[in-house]
Amino acid sequence: MIHILQTILEQAHAGYWEKNIKKNTSYLSPAWKRMLGFQDEELEDSIQTWLSHGLSEDLFPIQNEFEGYLKTKDLQPYEEDIRFIHKNGSIVWLRCTCKVMESDEEGNPLLVLGTYFDVSKSKSVESKLRHTIDRLSLATQTAQVGIWDLDLIQDQLTWDEAMYRLYGISPDQFSGAYAAWEAGLHPDDLLRCREEINQALIGKKEFDTQFRIIWPNQSIHYIKAIGIVQRESSGKAVRMLGTNWDITEQKNAEIALKESLELNKVFIENAPSAIAMFDTNMRYMAASQQWFVDYQLQGVEIIGRSHYEIFPEIGEDWKRIHQECLNGKVRRMDEESFIRLDGTTQWIIWEVRPWYVSQNVVGGILMYTADITALKRKEFERSKLEEILTRTNEAAQIGAWELDLQTNTRVWSKVTKSIFEVEEDYVPNANEGARFFKNETERKKVADALAESIETGKPFDMEIEIEIVTAKGNFLWTRSIGKPEYVDGKCIRLSGTFQNIHDQKQRELALQRTLDIVNDQNERLLNFAHIVSHNLRSHAGNITMLLKILEESTSEIEKENVISYITKASDALMDTVLNLNEVVSIQTNRNLHNSEIGLREYIEKATQIISGEIRKHKVKIRNLVSEEVRVRCNASYMESILLNFLTNSVKYRHPDRIPEITLSANYEKNRLILSIADNGLGIDMNKYGEKLFGMYKTFHNNRDSKGIGLFITKNQVEAMGGKIEVESQLNQGTTFRIILV
Template identity: 30%
Template sequence: MLNGTKTIQNNPLVKQLPSATVFTNKKFEVVYASDKFVRDFGFDSQLVFGKPINELFTTLSDNWENTLYNCLSNSSEHLNVTYSLKSEADAKWYKWSCTAWLNDTNETMGLIIHFNDITEEKLKGEKVAKLQSLLDATCEISKIGVWEYDFMSDTLIGCDVIREIYGVSKDYKFSFDSAISQYKDGHSRNTIAMHVHDTLMNGKTWNEKLQFKTIKGKEIWVQVAGMPTYIDGKIVGLKGTLQNIEEQIRREAKTKENELLMRTLIDNLPLNVFIKDTESRKILVNKSECEYMGVENPDQLLGKNDFDLFDKDVAQISRAEDLHVMETLIPMLGRETTSRTKDGKMVTFLTSKIPLKSNNGKAQGLVGISMDITDLKQKEQELRDLINVTSQQNKKLVNFAHIVSHNLRSHTANFSMLLDFLAHEKNENEKVKITEMLTQASDNLLETLENLNEVVAINTNINLKKKPVRLNQRIASVKHNLKPFFTSNEARIINTISDDVKINVIPSYIDSILMNFFTNAIKYKHPDRSPIIRLETKHEEGYTILSISDNGLGIDLNKYGEKLFGMYKTFHDHSDSRGIGLYITKNQIEAMNGKVTVASEVGVGTTFKIYFNEQN
């Protein structure tokens, strides 16, 4: 080659070089080229020689020429140029290693350029850079730091988040031993040391919440995790994450404190409090609810619905209420409800159910509050009964006062009149008649006083005690005492009452009651038939009910119903009717906390039902 100005035939040694290599003159024209160079870049071997580099590689940067001239001017330097070759199919990157080409007299003849394919290295570098960028962004956003420890070189590295947690500058050099010592002495430091040892020895991974001290001595809670790193199946170090969870721990502590406060509050409320999900399953219950359900632990109720805890009819009512509240989002406030537990216990509650709304405005369950008002309802009923009894007693007292006043006034007037007649009568025979009339009036007064005294005794005698008696025995006793009366009137009793039926009564009262109803049934018999008295009993809502039916004259209840049990009220033209028997009988029944009803049809007969209270 003459002064490097024109090409010569390709050098056989260069041609066989295993790398893509070219020799250029000072004008950067190709003088020699290896076959690999021609193949790698897809050149025509006849057109390569004599071509300037910039014509072969048309995408060179603007400063390529200065770079190559620098290499020519300083033969001791080795300069590198990165060149990218892109096509529709793919892209490749090459690194040009340039060095001066010298002759035997150390005169620069041109350049020797080696083309190294660095595509894979370039792609890996870009991938690593992207991953590092992604990791840095992830760490920054999540505030989770990553660290790695090389056991062989005893080096520990950490990202910026790690440095922020430690409270150190970006140029701080981590030490593994000092990193361990940053954990709080005691449980935290012992735990981290034990995990590190287990990981290095046995390849275990771990994740712990531990207490940590920053460089400035501030104590914080951190979440630290670690796992082994391997090379050729051998553990060579550790890598893991570190996160400052101080705020999270504080929030958790505050949440627990609030939960404890709420639990203390609802457990000490004198109310049953519960929360249900959309399937009416209980997800929270307080102490009062547990006590009502007869369980010691809330876990025995959680996850169960009303069908698991109550009878089907009670559960269906409760479920219907739940669905209405959750579908309409309208609270149910202060509704009186009755529940029956599996053991048959009936309880009355004042219940409120409030929809529990989620962020989308729909119900995700409900909050229930119930107050047991069973005792209150019982006292309310007792008060109502007392008021009724007091009202009835007051009416009786007023009525009794009117009767006493009227009857005694009538007797007094009668006595006064007869005495006046006696005082002015001259005829002895007439005086005898008036004296007889005075005697009869005296007897009538005594009878009236006895009747009134009996009524007073019934309503004021609180010392008489109720006792259980066999009803059939009392019936047989009364029937025996009335045997002549039954026989003379051809009366008979049809008794269907079982011998084991007992009633709780004052014995003297039951005899009087039976005797009065039996004598009335015969006394007011129908003229066309013999009297028949039918007896039967049944149990109903705490009462033993005795039915006494006759086939007598019957009573027009539309006309006399309100006066039937009044004192001195009669409803038939009967010579010995006094109108006191039913009044006294009713007082005796009510004195035993019972009641009496009547049904009658004129010309057919009458049925009295006596309700004997089984409980009090």
């Protein structure tokens, strides 16, 4: 019975499960497992298997509802649509039903049966049923025919060899008398056979009958018998001639078919899906309760009535399909719409196939349908939402991606491919993935995030954005968000989104640069304020003190000395004010007039300006800068920078060796670096490194040192967007590196 029930369920796109509460056993049909992409042996027959493949967000809400259904002792099937995870990771919608088939005396469930069928794709409903019917039809093949001859006068019954084989005996086991034949009949058929023979002898009816015989080994066989009566002229019966042949297989097949049809009718009537059984005249033989529900036939008597009487709106196209199936064809449709008499549209999945009473003999058709109107409505709404989401993603430059860890395959959406500037038919793979990263650091950042997500099961969000190189060589800022998917504790898939944030990132970087400039300016302003406050206060205090001394002086000579000191203090104050004014000029002059100059030419110009000092101290100048090197800068600042570094190199020359100054230029990462190296006194960087470019900071006992030159030079370089680096060793020399845009 389970085999036949399972066959019909599979033909109805349904998987079958059974929970025997009394025996504590479970069963999951292979068809249900195949719906999820598994072979029968891959999944255990347990409720835990069922739970592990369903989505928890669907299972949890119905758990209490299902338990409540069992307690209510409701005779109607329980039905719910649940999502399950396919072996390949996709989501399969199954319509899940169950019904209590057996209960104890108190109404507690003992046996629960259920089905599952895929509402998105129809499957064969009756393939196994047809196979069963075909097997039964093979049992009707005719056996070897035996011939018999009964002499009524002599009571002598003669058999040919086939008769002995039909009765399972040898000639020496048969006396040849009529009573010997009766002795082999089944007791339940003896009286009927005697009556039928008597009716034939008196001429009331032909002898055409079936009966059972018992072989010596006690096996029972069915025999088909046909005979004719020979009479004398007076009409007296004197002889009967006839044939016998074994119809055991046919009778067994007929019995099995009858039982099968009756069982199928019972099952169809109680099936949770919409199934109907028709004869060759399209009259209803059986229909499930779901059929009555789906087609609003509750309370209507349909058994024995024509399908076309019940549904007069059925058109010629459907009648043609029915006739094709009655002629042996199988027709199916995954989805089709019907306009009912009330004007409503109904969407259904349907399949129609013949059922057989014997081999090649069609007994009628089986029709399976599933009402998917609600599902189609949801699909329409979902398609609209997906369309809106697609347009939104395209506008926001958000694409989807998926990494299948089992097959090591990758899937990119259309928007993702657009972000990477690849063709729409591009198939991503692991070997080419590295070429899209700007550098190894970016690649490792992504790889580490994926590995951590797989290990911990946590979603990831690249808070530190990734800069990629597209297929067309463009640099692009992106952000990826994803999460892992687990089955049986194993991560099988990663999926997420990929977003183009280039414009946003550029704005952020621009804003950060602006903030850096503002912060730098604020810091410079604060430092400058401290310098002004300190330096002017010192000069002012000195002059105030000298004026007080002047007031207290009594002799003219003392007053003249004090006045000379005041004059010097005033001159020093003026120098300080001029220096501070120069710094202010650099700091506030952000709209510099830049032009392209030949760097070698300006170096030579600077050496000419201090040529007197160079000749006086026999300084060797090596200008290694190529004439082709040109730089866009403020010409006045560049001249001042070169003069300051050259004069410093001469001023702080080493007394024990001939001064040497080497100027060179090279490009690093698209930036020009001007190096000015000397072999002078050098600077103790450990002691003065942090103060090197401070205002009024001196590091040698040179009376001409004022400590303002490097401060101004640094400000001039930075005003042009560059920076200064320095390397120096005491008594060995100093190298300044001026990095320009």
